[in-house]
Amino acid sequence: MKTARSASLITLLALGAGLLTAPAAPAAPAADAPAGAAVEQRLTTEEPLFESTVLATSGQGAHTYRIPALDTLPNGTLIAAYDRRNDSAADLPGNLDVMVRRSTDNGLTWSTPQAVADHSGGAGAGDPSVVVDRITGRVFVFYAYGPPGIGFFNSGTGNADDSTTTLHADYAYSDDGGVTWTTRRITHAIKNPAWKGMFASSGTGIQLSTGRLVQQYAFRHADGSIWAASAYSDDHGTTWQMGNPVGPLMDENKTVELADGRVMLNSRTSSATTRLVAYSSDGGITYGTPVPDDELIDPTNNAAILRYDATAGAQSPASHWLLFSNTASTTTRHNLTVRMSCNDGLTWPTSRVVEAGGSAYSTLARLADGTFGLLYESGPYQRITFARFNSAWLGADCPPDQAHPKLAARTAVADGMLTAGTAGTIEVRVTNHGHLPSLPGSATPVLPAGWGGAAAQQLPAIAPGETATVTFPVTPPTGTATGERDVSVTLASGASTTTTTTRLLVVAGAKVLDSALAKDFDGTTSYTDLTASLPAVAPLTRGVLTVRFRTTKTPVAGTLLSASDTAAPSTNVTLSLNSGVPHYEARVNGVYSARLDGTRSLADGIEHTLAVAVTDSGTALYADGVRIASTTTPSLFGQTPGLVGLWAGRNVDSGGAQWLFGGRIERLTVHGPS
Numbered sequence: 001m002k003t004a005r006s007a008s009l010i011t012l013l014a015l016g017a018g019l020l021t022a023p024a025a026p027a028a029p030a031a032d033a034p035a036g037a038a039v040e041q042r043l044t045t046e047e048p049l050f051e052s053t054v055l056a057t058s059g060q061g062a063h064t065y066r067i068p069a070l071d072t073l074p075n076g077t078l079i080a081a082y083d084r085r086n087d088s089a090a091d092l093p094g095n096l097d098v099m100v101r102r103s104t105d106n107g108l109t110w111s112t113p114q115a116v117a118d119h120s121g122g123a124g125a126g127d128p129s130v131v132v133d134r135i136t137g138r139v140f141v142f143y144a145y146g147p148p149g150i151g152f153f154n155s156g157t158g159n160a161d162d163s164t165t166t167l168h169a170d171y172a173y174s175d176d177g178g179v180t181w182t183t184r185r186i187t188h189a190i191k192n193p194a195w196k197g198m199f200a201s202s203g204t205g206i207q208l209s210t211g212r213l214v215q216q217y218a219f220r221h222a223d224g225s226i227w228a229a230s231a232y233s234d235d236h237g238t239t240w241q242m243g244n245p246v247g248p249l250m251d252e253n254k255t256v257e258l259a260d261g262r263v264m265l266n267s268r269t270s271s272a273t274t275r276l277v278a279y280s281s282d283g284g285i286t287y288g289t290p291v292p293d294d295e296l297i298d299p300t301n302n303a304a305i306l307r308y309d310a311t312a313g314a315q316s317p318a319s320h321w322l323l324f325s326n327t328a329s330t331t332t333r334h335n336l337t338v339r340m341s342c343n344d345g346l347t348w349p350t351s352r353v354v355e356a357g358g359s360a361y362s363t364l365a366r367l368a369d370g371t372f373g374l375l376y377e378s379g380p381y382q383r384i385t386f387a388r389f390n391s392a393w394l395g396a397d398c399p400p401d402q403a404h405p406k407l408a409a410r411t412a413v414a415d416g417m418l419t420a421g422t423a424g425t426i427e428v429r430v431t432n433h434g435h436l437p438s439l440p441g442s443a444t445p446v447l448p449a450g451w452g453g454a455a456a457q458q459l460p461a462i463a464p465g466e467t468a469t470v471t472f473p474v475t476p477p478t479g480t481a482t483g484e485r486d487v488s489v490t491l492a493s494g495a496s497t498t499t500t501t502t503r504l505l506v507v508a509g510a511k512v513l514d515s516a517l518a519k520d521f522d523g524t525t526s527y528t529d530l531t532a533s534l535p536a537v538a539p540l541t542r543g544v545l546t547v548r549f550r551t552t553k554t555p556v557a558g559t560l561l562s563a564s565d566t567a568a569p570s571t572n573v574t575l576s577l578n579s580g581v582p583h584y585e586a587r588v589n590g591v592y593s594a595r596l597d598g599t600r601s602l603a604d605g606i607e608h609t610l611a612v613a614v615t616d617s618g619t620a621l622y623a624d625g626v627r628i629a630s631t632t633t634p635s636l637f638g639q640t641p642g643l644v645g646l647w648a649g650r651n652v653d654s655g656g657a658q659w660l661f662g663g664r665i666e667r668l669t670v671h672g673p674s
Contacts (some may be wrong), residue, residue, distance in 0.1 A: 046390055046391065046392045047392060048390065048392040048393040049371060049388065049389060049390040049392065049393055050387065050388070050389045050390075050393045051387070051388050051389075052385055052386060052387040052388070053107065053108075053110075053385070053386050054383045054384070054385050054386075055080060055082070055101055055110060055375075055383075055384045055385065055386055056082060056084075056099070056113070056383065056384040057382065057383050058379075058381060058382050058383065061084075062084045062085060062086050063085055063086060063087055063088055064083075064085040064088075064381055065082055065083065065084060065085065065099075065383075065384045066082065066083045066085060066360075066361070066377060066381060066384075067082055067083040067126060067127050067128060067202045067361060067377075068080070068081075068082050068202075068203070068361055068362065068363050068375035068376055068377060068384055069081040069082065069128040069129050069130045069141065069202055069203055069204060069363055069375070070130060070203075070204060070363045070364070070365045070373055070375040070386075071130040071131070071132045071139070071204050071365050072132065072365050072366060072367055072368060072373070073132055073137060073139055073177055073178070074132075074134050074137050075137070075177065075368075076104065076106070076367075076368030077102055077103070077104050077177045077178065078102065078103040078104075078106070078107055078365070078367065078373060079100060079101075079102060079130050079132075079139055079141075079178045080100065080101045080102075080103070080110070080375055080384075080386065081098060081099065081100045081101075081116070081128035081129075081130055081141050082098075082099055082128065082375075082384050083096050083097070083098065083099070083126045083127065083128070084096065084097040084098075084099045084113075084115070085126070089124075091126065091151060091152070092124050092125075092126055092127075092144060092146035092150070092151035092152065092167070093122070093124060093146050093148065093149050093150055093151040093154075094124050094126075094146075094151075095122075095124055096124035096125055096126035096146075097115050097117060097118040097119075097124070097125060097126075098115065098116050098117035098118075098125050098126060098128045098141065098143045098172070099113045099114065099115055099116070100113070100114050100115075100116050100141065100178060100181075101113055101114070102177070102178045102179075106367045106368060106369055106371065106373075106388060107367070107373055107386050107388050110386075114181075116141055116172040116181045116183070117141075117143055117145070117170065117172060117183065119145070121148060122148030122149065123145065123146060123147055123148050124145075124146045125143050125144065125145045125146070125170065126143060126144060126146075127143055127144050127199050127200060127201075127202040128141050128142065128143045128200075128202055129141070129142045129143070129200045129201060129202050129203055129204060129205055129215060129216070130142075130203075130204055130205070131204070131205035131206070131207070131213055131214075131215050132207065133207060133213060133236050133237060134207055135207075135211055135236065136175075136236050137175065137177075138173055138174070138175050138236065138237060139173065139174050139177075139178055140171050140172070140173045140205075140213075140215075140237060141171060141172045141173075141181075142169070142170070142171040142200035142205065142215050143170055143171065143172075143200060144167050144168065144169070144170070144198075144199035144200060145167070145168040145169075145170040145185070146167055146168075147163075147164045147165070147166075147168075148164075150164070150165060150166065150167055151167065151197070152167060152197035152198075152199055152220065153197060153220070154197075155167040155196050155197035155198070155220070156196065157193055157194055157195065157196055157222070158193050159187050159188050159191040159192065159193040159195075160187070160188060161185050161187050161188045163187070166187070166191075166196075166197075167197045167198055167199060168185055168187045169185065169186050169187045169190055169191060169198060169199075169200065169217070169231075170183060170184065170185050170186075170187075171183070171184055171186070171200075172184075173237065186231075186240050189239065189240050189241070189242075190217070190231045190240050190241065190242040191219075191242070192219075192242070194222055195219045195220065195221065195222075196219070196220040196221070196222065196224075197219065197220045198217055198218070198219035198220070199217065199218060199219075200215055200216070200217055200231075201215075201216035201217060201218055201228070201252045201253050201254065201302075202252065202302060202361065202363075203252075203254060203302065203304055203361070203362075203363035204254070204304065204306075204363050204364070204365060205255075206255055206256065206257060208257050208261075208263070208283055208284075209257060209261065210234075210283065211234070211236075212232050212233065212234050212283050212284075213232060213233045213236070213237060214230050214231070214232050214255055214263070214283070214284045215230070215231045215232075216228060216229075216230055216231075216252075216253050216254060216255055216265075217229050217230070217231055217242070218250060218251055218252055218253065219245070221245075221247075221248065225247065225248035225249070226247065226248060226249070226250050226251055226270075227245040227246065227247030227248055227250050228245065228246050228247055228250040228251075228253040228265065228267055228287075229242050229243050229244065229245045229246065230242075230243040230255065230263075230265075230280075230284035230285070231243070232283065232284055232285070243280075243284050243285040243286065243287075244285060244286045244287070246265065246278050246286075246287040246290060247290070249269050249270065249271040249276070249290075250267045250268075250269060250276065250290070251267060251268040251269060251270065251300070252267070252268045252302040252303075253265055253266065253267035253268065254266050254267075254303065254304060254305045255284060255305075256305045256306060256307055256322060256345075257307065257310075258320075258344045258345075259314055259319040259320050259344060260344075261281075262279050262280060262281055263279070263280040263283060263284045263287075264277060264278075264279055264280075264305070264344070264345055265277065265278045265279070265280065265284075265287055265290070266293075266296075266303065266305045266324070266345075267290065268298060268300055268301060268302060268303065269290075269298075269300070270300050271554060271579075271580065271601060271603065272292050272580065272600055272601035272603075273297055273298060273299065273300075273330035273581060273600050273601060274292045274293055274294050274295075274296055274297055274298060274600050274601075275292070275293045275296040275298050275303065275326075276290040276291065276292055276293070277290060277291055277292070277293045277345070278290040278291070292600065292601075292604070293345075294600060295347065295348050296324065296326070296328075296339075296348065297328055297329065297330050297600070298326055298327070298328075298329075298330075299327055299329045299330060299331055299332055299333055301326060301327050301333050301360060301361065302326075302360070302361040302362070303324065303325060303326035303362065304323075304324065304325045304326070304362050304363040304364040304374075305322060305323070305324045305345070305364075306322065306323045306324075306364040306365070306366065306372075307321075307322060307366075308321035308322060308323055308340070308366075308396075309321065309366070310366070317342070317398060318398075320341075320342060320343055320344050320398075321340065321341065321342055321396075321398055322340070322341040322344065322345050323338060323339070323340055323341075323364055323372065324338070324339045324340075324341070324345075324348065325337065325338045325339070325354075325362040325363075325364055325374060325376070326362065327359055327360065327362075328351070328353075330581075330600070332358075333358065333359060333360045333380050334355075334356065334357055334358050334359055334380070335353060335355075335356055335359070336353070336354045336355040336359035336362060336376055336378075337351050337352065337353050337354065338351065338352050338354060338364075338374065338389070338394060339351040340394060340396050340398070342398035350394060350395055350396055350397065352393065352394050352395060354374065354376070354387060355376075355378055357378075357379075358378070358379055358380035359376060359377060359378050359379070359380045360376070360377040360380040360381065361376065361377045362374060362375065362376035362377070363375050363376070367388065370390070371388055371389065371390045372388070372389055372390070373386060373387070373388055374386070374387045374388075374389065375387075417504075417505040417506065417507045417544065417546060417609075417611055417622075417625065418474065418476050418485075418504055418505065418506045418507070419476070419506070419507050419508075420476045420477065420478055420479065420480040420481075420482075420506055420507065420508040420674070421475070421476070421477065421478035421479075421480075422475065422476075423452070423473055423474070423475045424473070424474055424475065424476075425471050425472070425473055425474070426445065426471065426472045426473075426474050426487065427469055427470075427471050428443050428445075428457075428469065428470045428471070428472065428489055429467050429468075429469050430443060430459055430462060430467065430468050430469075430470070430491065431462070431466070431467040432462040432463060432466055432467075437461050437462065437463050438459075438461055438462045438493050438494070439461060439493050439494030440458070440459060440460055440461050440493075440494075441458075441459045441491060441492040441493035441494065442456045442457065442458055442459055442491070442492045443456065443457050443459055443470050443489055443490070443491055443492075444456040444457075444489065444490045444492075445472045445474070445487070445488070445489055446487075446488035446489065446490060446499065446501075447474060447487060447488075448476075448485050448486065448487070450477045451474055451475060451476055451477065452473070452474065452475035452477075453472060453473065453474045453475075454472045454473055454474075457470035457471075457472070458470075459491070459492075459493065474487070476506050479508075480506050480508055480674075481506075481508055481674045482506065482507050482508045482509055482542075482543075482544060482613060482615060482671070482673070482674040483505075483506060483613075483615055483617075484503040484504065484505055484506070484627070485503065485504055485506050486501050486502070486503055487501070487502055487503075487504050488500065488501040488502070489502075503627065504625055505544075505611060505613060505622050505625055505627070507544045507611075507613070507671050507674075508671075508674030509543060509544070509671040509672040509673050509674040510671065510672050511669055511670065511671055511672075512533075512536040512537055512540070512543075512670050512671070512672050513530070513533045513536060513537055513668070513669060513670035514667075514668075514669050514670075515528075515530065515533075515648070515667065515668045515669070516666070516667050517648060517665045517666065517667065517668060518664075518665075518666055518667075519648075519664065519665055520552075520663070520664050521649040521660065521661045521662060521663060521664070521665065522660075522662060523552070523553040523555060523558065523660050523661060523662025523663075524660060524662075525660070526649060526660070527647050527648065527649035527650035527658075527660060527661075528647065528648040528649055528665075529645075529646075529647055530646040530647060530648055530668075531644075531645045531646050531647070533646060534563060534643060534644075534645065534646040536670075537563070537637050537646065537670050538563070538637050538638065538643050539637070539638050540614075540636050540637050540638050540670070540672060540673070541614070541634065541636055541637075541638035541639060541673075542614050542615060542616070542634065542636065542672075542673035543613075543614055543636060543670060543671050543672050543673050544611060544612065544613045544614070544669075544670070544671040545561060545575065545611070545612050545636075545668075545669065545670045545671075546609055546610065546611040546612075546667075546668070546669050546671075547560040547561055547575060547609065547610050547611075547648075547665060547667075547668050548607065548608070548609045548665070548666040548667045548668075549607070549608060549609075549610075549661075549663055549664060549665045549666065550605055550606060550607045550608065550663050550664050550666075551577065551580065551602065551603040551604070551605060551662065551663035552605065552662050552663045552664070553603075553662025553663065554577075554579060554580045554601070554603040554662075555579075555659075555660070555661075555662060556578065556579055557576055557577075557578050557579075557583075557651075557659040558576060558577045558578075558659065558660065558661040558662060558663070559574060559575075559576045559647070559649060559650050559651040559659045559660065559661050560575045560576055560577065560610065560648065560649070560661055560665065560668075561574070561575045561646075561647070561648055561668055562574040562575070562576070562646070562647055562650065562651035562652075562659075563637055563640070563643045563645065563646045563647075564643060564644070564645060564651060564652055564653060565640075565642040565643055565644055566644055566645060566652050566653065567644070568588075568589060568642055569589055569590055569653070570587055570589065570590040570653060571587065571588050571589055571640060571642055571643075572585070572586075572587060572640070572643075572651060572653065573585070573586045573635075573636065573637050573640050573643070574586075574651050575610060575612055576651065576659065576661075577601075577602060577603060577661070578597070579601065579603075580601030580602055580603030580604075581597060581598050581600065581601050581602070582596075582597070582598035582602060582610050582621060582623050582628065582629075583596070583597050583598070584596045584612050584619070584621050584629075586619075586635040586636065586639060586640050587640070588639075588640055588641070588642075593633055593635035593639050593640070594619045594631055594633055594634075594635035595631075596612075596619065596620075596621040596628075596629035596630065596631060597621075597629055598621065598623055598628045598629060602623060607666070608623065608624055609622075609623075609624055609625070610622065610623055611625075612636075614634050614635065614636040615634065615673075616634065617632065617634075618630055618631050618632040618633055618634055619631050619633060619634055619635050619636075648661075648665055648668055649661045649665065
């Protein structure tokens with residue numbers, strides 16, 4: 001909960017993290033041991049393993065190879081699929097074929113490539129996804145078929161299986177372990193005729209514990225927005241249906257069945273630099289509202305999510321373990337990373353970089369020997385590479401009992417800052433990120449010397465995934481200089497005690513500008529001219545500016561506050577949201593003295609506060625009180641001569657660009673130096 005009076009918000013995450021006790025030697029589980037017990041024992045006894053081999057190299061036999069897909073058959077055979085892009089076309093429409101390779105020795109050797117979809121006459125097929133029915137042994141390779149000239153972005157509406165103007169839903173299936181294949185089209189069965197382009201989300205589909213087969217799709221709504229939906233079959237692939245759409249702002253997406261039977265959807269999105277997550281309680285037919293997972297940063301790329309051990313019984317801790325792979329970056333497709341969660345994806349404490357350089361799409365599968373396969377684009381589009389690794393290489397380490405979780409903390413400040421000599425309120429949000437209920441406990445603030453504050457607050461028992469909130473009044477003493485100060489909170493839960501320290505922004509100095517705008521900006525024409533206040537702020541070389549706002553639109557650049565020289569090229573001081581991501585810049589004639597960017601979008605319709613603090617030690621950018629970027633160069637209005645205008649909601653440069661904000665600005669302040 002955010003309130004106008006709240007000075008900070010500390011989110012405390014109950015992480016299950018601990019050490020397994022390594023036995024002296026590998027031991028077979030007892031006859032009555034739960035499924036997954038052997039896996040848990042093996043974690044600390046096996047030697048690290050990582051090996052890789054290249055399955056396809058761009059320029060050898062085709063212009064490019066892309067879009068990896070992978071899964072394991074019940075007999076242990078690995079099926080890998082990918083696009084063979086014969087010409088320079090980046091996607092459909094283009095001369096694309098779907099290729100398959102098989103391995104019967106856990107990826108050590110592979111069969112020669114085999115085309116399961118190879119069309120002529122300008123048609124193409126691409127974006128494969130592998131789904132395995134572990135009951136019948138049948139393997140499916142889903143892909144998109146494009147008639148000549150048709151791709152995702154120019155596909156028309158309609159769902160006739162013989163349409164020449166829409167992208168089709170095709171798949172090939174094999175009942176002999178991938179040796180021979182039969183093709184089938186299900187466009188009419190699963191595509192709403194009002195939708196435009198639709199394609200199977202590449203990588204790997206899943207089979208639920210009920211036997212249901214689930215393959216993810218992405219499609220373009222009539223208004224151009226991209227949504228996700230699950231195609232599913234309850235009769236081993238004889239018939240297929242499409243679930244309800246979830247979106248918008250979706251793209252390629254994957255699903256995984258959690259220990260409690262829910263289906264988690266994890267999606268790429270163009271609206272943020274993190275993944276979107278939604279949940280289904282009916283096997284993928286309907287999903288709740290997607291929310292960002294701030295821990296899973298992403299540069300708008302495809303990714304993979306996998307149950308660590310789908311055979312682990314519900315009472316086994318291993319039933320709550322997940323793996324995830326993607327390019328862990330907010331900017332470009334590089335830094336391919338595998339992560340592990342001990343608690344159904346609520347937190348991801350373990351990670352290992354596979355390839356630090358250029359990389360892109362990836363997909364995961366558990367192999368017959370208990371190791372894991374990762375098929376990915378490296379270079380980023382130079383090779384399709386298969387890697388095999390085990391838990392010891394990943395460093396996987398989940399506790400066998402999460403009843404007494406360890407606690408960690410993340411911080412947010414609702415008003416963006418604490419003010420010296422003024423009472424504020426710290427909100428402590430304690431969230432149970434384990435899969436078992438936490439025990440009753442307490443939260444105790446540990447404040448800097450001289451601060452006024454409150455005593456410990458009691459914490460109730462917290463159910464998995466739930467949050468309890470307590471508040472504390474705090475008052476930094478008069479005379480505290482502008483800067484960061486450490487504020488700690490000690491959490492006690494059962495036998496576990498953890499102290500988490502957070503650095504909060506404290507502001508001193510008089511307000512030279514205080515505008516309670518409380519105004520809606522339409523993102524098209526509206527702004528507020530504050531030029532009359534420019535003489536008060538223009539001389540400042542040190543100080544703090546803050547803007548409290550919420551968004552209704554997400555333009556490429558939406559200005560919150562800007563001062564500029566409208567006659568000079570790129571001479572301005574600007575705080576903005578670039579595609580929703582916080583950005584601060586100060587420059588003269590295009591030369592930056594400070595340029596700071598956040599890592600995730602704040603374009604979520606929720607009230608936020610951005611603050612820029614310029615002190616003798618440099619310039620720092622804060623989102624809801626958390627420092628998200630900094631530089632050692634102090635740069636504010638006073639380092640940018642020639643400023644002639646000051647505006648809320650727009651930035652005017654010499655080229656006439658407006659960069660208008662869409663949303664509501666509640667308050668805008670500028671504090672002078674302390």
